[in-house]
Amino acid sequence: MNQPTTGLLGQLAIFHGTGQELELARHAVPPLQPAELLIRNLYTTLCGSDLHTYCGLRQETCPTVLGHEIVGVIQAIDPAHPALDLNGDNLTVGDIITWSIFSSNPDSPNSIAGIPQKGNELFKYGHALVQDGDAFHGGLAEYCILKANTGILRIPEGMPLPVAATINCSVATVAGALRMAGNIKGKSVLITGMGHLGITCAAMCRKAGAEWIGAVDISIERLEDSLHFGVDKLYNSRGDYSLLVQEIKTDLPRKAVDLVFDMSGSPEAMELGLETLAIGGMAVWVGAVFKSRCLPVNPEKIIRNLLTIKGLHNYNYDDFRNALSFLKENWYRYPFEKAVAKEFSLQEVEQAFQFAVKNKPLRVGIRL
């Protein structure tokens, strides 16, 4: 097909499916459509979902360009774009920005209901099909073209790129989880799964005034890391879950937890969370964005204990803005920068994935 081009060529890493090496290719960068922006990607962190896709735990459209935790610099703004970010700040060429993982029609019912991540004409960065003339939509590439109706945020000066890259997935999702949880002040909070979502959740809950924060993970290393993010008590889940429930309850003055966030996606962890909840308590489930077994839920217990279960997938624009605000004030108060264990170049993307899968660090970074 003959596509008009900008004359620019951009490198990208194409994922063809589990077990196949990522293909490094060069595509022509197409001209912008109305209200689009051309971004030169600067930094991408590999999210847990990228690793799940890479390992075959979740099925995505293929071939695709993975990577959705991205920060980049504006190269061009189509004149039909309002050139404003979600905070109302002017956008100009050269600004370092991040953007919502999705774009969608703002007039669709879900968008109006505050769930734009499920709006009509949904497009998701790092999840789309590589097509002729439409390949620059992921973080593992030199360029990204932002569709119309993508939420954009300018990165504050001084925020390191490896920190900024995590805003538009991990940090924004956690901001959404806290919104769903409501008032955190004075609450006892249990977090199951101390990956990047978990440590961010701990730091956000601490800042929101949580009285007590417990962390559950299968990895002692991750647990120890989480101590630097505001966690009070660590629980290693390599063992008998019923004993763990008792241990957690014993540690708490009211013998139960007000709030539990599951960031692990592990059915056992979600069950543990429900078991530890106080009367009137709430479980917010975030992690299980892949197939897992069903949980047996006892309706009488849910009712008699006035429990709430809420599921959250992605986030809305308020969450996204709150994520930026939180990190702006707090990235240097907690060791968010150290979450990236190792950096790779785009040429080393295959090693980056292999390192991430083998060593399970909070994040690996791709400096572009």
Next chain:
Amino acid sequence: MNQPTTGLLGQLAIFHGTGQELELARHAVPPLQPAELLIRNLYTTLCGSDLHTYCGLRQETCPTVLGHEIVGVIQAIDPAHPALDLNGDNLTVGDIITWSIFSSNPDSPNSIAGIPQKGNELFKYGHALVQDGDAFHGGLAEYCILKANTGILRIPEGMPLPVAATINCSVATVAGALRMAGNIKGKSVLITGMGHLGITCAAMCRKAGAEWIGAVDISIERLEDSLHFGVDKLYNSRGDYSLLVQEIKTDLPRKAVDLVFDMSGSPEAMELGLETLAIGGMAVWVGAVFKSRCLPVNPEKIIRNLLTIKGLHNYNYDDFRNALSFLKENWYRYPFEKAVAKEFSLQEVEQAFQFAVKNKPLRVGIRL
């Protein structure tokens, strides 16, 4: 034991356990303790829970005096009582009142957190042990002694007793369910289980601006009755549940329900509800206050569809006041009075239970 007495003797129907005839006895009415009230019961409706206990579906302390949907007239007020109801209205001898199904310590953490029904020193009317000197705590008796810290509401003039009696269980619980559901305006609502909770829920949702109300029940008679309480569409659940899910979705402009209230306690109905929910939808479970099988809940679906599940048991004082306000304005707009299919005297209490179990009307009444 020698107890001081008021000289009054009161009749009461004592439940000794499933399969045993209710015992009609006379006990001496003890003098009031500090802040107690003596009530001459006027009318009690048999709630679904009473029938469950009578039939052995739930185990209560025995011997007990059943009946907790009660309205009565004040006979005496201990001087330590503030003599005010929850609306701040003065209480005097001769006032017709209803009262919260529970009393609890208002200083306990759950009470402060807005869940007084789970407060410390919890006492529940119609659920307590008959003891020497402490037997008048249920509706199936001539008298009831209200403990300190019982929420009291004066019944508005003109409200029929069979309507007023349902306020402190069914109507207040439904008011709590609507509080948990949040904004109802413009929402499509499915109600599973069209007993007294179900029809009350329909009427309350209608008044709160629901766009569409569907009703699911196994009984055609109950479904037809529910049409008088604001329901738009009836679904008989005697059949294939998966077909029913499709039928419900087809009937809706957005092909899914925003809110589902389960008042039935049936696991199949709760599953049906979850299946019909739209993205961002909420299920409020109220009915399953008895042992039932666990529900297999798919966490990925809860997360990707941003679903919420909330359980509610009993209600708080706001719900109780809202229940009265709702009925005050609406008892004559809907056929609430007809919900009582038949009335019995206290002497006929055994026949009343048998009639209720056999014919399953919305309510039977005991006129005392």
